[in-house]
Amino acid sequence: MSVFKDLDARLENPPFDAEAYRQRLDACVQVAQRVALVHVTGRERPLLQTVEQSPHEIPTSDDHGYYTDFTRDAERLLGLGASSYFYAGRACPDFGSAALAFDGACEAGHTGSATPFDTGGLVHPKRYIRVKLEPDTDDQRAAYGRSSVIALEDWRAIFGQVLAAYFSSPREYWVGRPTWHDPEELYSRNSSWRAWTFEVRFHEALSIHERVAWCADTATMDALRRRQMAQEPTAPGNLPTSLDRFLQEGPPPLEPRGTPAFCERLEAWIRREVGL
Amino acid sequence: MNVPMTDPIAIIGFNGQPQVECGWSLPIAQRESDRTQCVFDVAEAHRPLRWHDPAEVEEFALSGRWTPLVEPLPFPRACCSETGGALIAQPMVVFAARAMLDAADEASWPVAFQNEPLEWRGVVGHPQFHATCVPAATAYALLGHWARRVKTRFDSMHNKPHMRERRLRAADLMLCAAVEPSLRWQGYLRYTLALEPEKVRRLFDGFIRHEFPGVTFDGLLEEMTKLKAVLDSQRPPVVASAVSTARSKVNRITQRPPIDVFEPTQRDAA
Numbered sequence: 001m002s003v004f005k006d007l008d009a010r011l012e013n014p015p016f017d018a019e020a021y022r023q024r025l026d027a028c029v030q031v032a033q034r035v036a037l038v039h040v041t042g043r044e045r046p047l048l049q050t051v052e053q054s055p056h057e058i059p060t061s062d063d064h065g066y067y068t069d070f071t072r073d074a075e076r077l078l079g080l081g082a083s084s085y086f087y088a089g090r091a092c093p094d095f096g097s098a099a100l101a102f103d104g105a106c107e108a109g110h111t112g113s114a115t116p117f118d119t120g121g122l123v124h125p126k127r128y129i130r131v132k133l134e135p136d137t138d139d140q141r142a143a144y145g146r147s148s149v150i151a152l153e154d155w156r157a158i159f160g161q162v163l164a165a166y167f168s169s170p171r172e173y174w175v176g177r178p179t180w181h182d183p184e185e186l187y188s189r190n191s192s193w194r195a196w197t198f199e200v201r202f203h204e205a206l207s208i209h210e211r212v213a214w215c216a217d218t219a220t221m222d223a224l225r226r227r228q229m230a231q232e233p234t235a236p237g238n239l240p241t242s243l244d245r246f247l248q249e250g251p252p253p254l255e256p257r258g259t260p261a262f263c264e265r266l267e268a269w270i271r272r273e274v275g276l
Numbered sequence: 277m278n279v280p281m282t283d284p285i286a287i288i289g290f291n292g293q294p295q296v297e298c299g300w301s302l303p304i305a306q307r308e309s310d311r312t313q314c315v316f317d318v319a320e321a322h323r324p325l326r327w328h329d330p331a332e333v334e335e336f337a338l339s340g341r342w343t344p345l346v347e348p349l350p351f352p353r354a355c356c357s358e359t360g361g362a363l364i365a366q367p368m369v370v371f372a373a374r375a376m377l378d379a380a381d382e383a384s385w386p387v388a389f390q391n392e393p394l395e396w397r398g399v400v401g402h403p404q405f406h407a408t409c410v411p412a413a414t415a416y417a418l419l420g421h422w423a424r425r426v427k428t429r430f431d432s433m434h435n436k437p438h439m440r441e442r443r444l445r446a447a448d449l450m451l452c453a454a455v456e457p458s459l460r461w462q463g464y465l466r467y468t469l470a471l472e473p474e475k476v477r478r479l480f481d482g483f484i485r486h487e488f489p490g491v492t493f494d495g496l497l498e499e500m501t502k503l504k505a506v507l508d509s510q511r512p513p514v515v516a517s518a519v520s521t522a523r524s525k526v527n528r529i530t531q532r533p534p535i536d537v538f539e540p541t542q543r544d545a546a
Contacts, residue, residue, distance in 0.1 A: 043341045
């Protein structure tokens with residue numbers, strides 16, 4: 001049973017405190033409505049390449065050069081379909097050297113789904129996400145994963161409820177961990193936040209020009225500058241190059257010099273945006 | 277910070293890839309006890325270190341997310357308290373290519389900097405690169421030291437029009453190395469002086485105005501003009517020399533007494 005199923009019934013029993021939940025709910029719903037989606041890029045394909053080469057998008061897993069077979073295997077097991085991937089408000093440096101944030105408006109016109117954990121970690125052969133299933137077989141994990149899927153249009157409402165139900169404050173989603181545990185022990189058996197982050201998936205690619213904030217490591221920023229200066233100036237009346245457009249028309253980088261802590265920097269920006 | 281350091285740790289790589297000739301990055305640490313590895317980032321206490329098993333690590337290295345060293349580096353002692361029991365400074369990896377060393381007039385990989393011993397290791401898959409691991413403050417200072425040396429080299433080439441490409445390269449390397457804002461500003465000014473004029477606005481719009489939000493484009497042009505004037509004024513004076521032909525030089529040499537190769541100073545004495 002996923003962490004959000006029968007939540008009202010769960011809250012009536014210890015260790016949950018239904019009254020405290022109701023007190024937290026408003027603030028958590030506010031956070032959930034405003035939290036940005038994050039995609040970290042650059043591991044399989046450098047950011048510069050995504051910026052310069054059409055279609056300038058975060059692709060779906062149909063793009064074999066961008067996502068690994070582990071992603072496609074997870075989608076097959078969970079019946080998800082090819083997707084582009086985001087975390088709600090969290091940035092994982094394992095995926096690259098630049099983190100891009102998108103606000104809720106980017107969801108308009110997309111189809112997709114969400115899950116209250118990292119699906120790749122759940123069904124990865126190494127079982128990165130631990131969960132109490134008896135027996136702990138691939139089929140059981142796939143069934144647990146499938147039962148945890150949320151429709152794209154519902155994920156923010158459920159995210160707010162989960163924040164209020166399991167976290168002592170919404171800030172703990174970023175700087176701590178869930179306080180109360182679920183029956184499958186997803187929240188007690190794992191120390192990585194990928195066990196409690198919401199993974200949001202679109203069935204379509206998303207343009208990098210829709211980002212509302214971004215941050216990269218220092219080498220990526222130097223590579224972008226070097227590439228931009230190697231390009232011939234654009235003649236008046238001509239369209240700017242895609243790199244010019246990325247660097248000059250969109251939001252400025254949160255750290256213009258770049259920083260090894262680009263994920264922390266982006267998350268700090270997101271927390272500030274939601275008032276935490 | 278004051279994080280307890282209970283397990284012996286070695287530095288076996290760094291986060292990311294060396295995309296340019298020098299830079300700094302978070303170290304990849306390996307616990308000797310169970311050989312698990314992590315990105316060693318302790319700047320934010322609320323983010324616990326995430327230790328990965330060797331198979332996962334191989335995946336990261338293969339995908340290019342982590343860059344391994346040819347041999348492990350010892351954990352920098354200066355990052356630990358004197359008793360060795362607590363972490364007191366964030367360690368940072370400095371990586372550089374031989375080209376950066378040449379530009380900074382370093383004859384070889386420096387063995388010490390600011391009383392801090394430096395050990396260098398090769399970088400797997402990047403034979404031109406070496407890396408060391410030091411406290412973050414030392415890393416920034418070392419890169420700043422190189423940036424200043426490259427700046428001196430740039431300035432010495434200022435009045436040599438045929439060296440525009442080399443000046444551009446020097447200013448570019450200076451920006452790759454410079455961390456502190458004042459040094460980066462000096463780097464940007466020199467970069468703009470060496471760039472094709474049409475590209476200055478693009479650099480301003482893409483980078484300078486983000487890094488120095490108080491600076492306008494006109495302000496940048498003004499600063500460039502001032503720096504150029506100063507560098508122009510440092511042009512070595514032109515001294516008229518006596519006419520000297522090859523024949524007169526040969527004459528002078530043949531009229532000198534021979535040099536005793538075993539006592540070459542003898543001529544000076546004579």
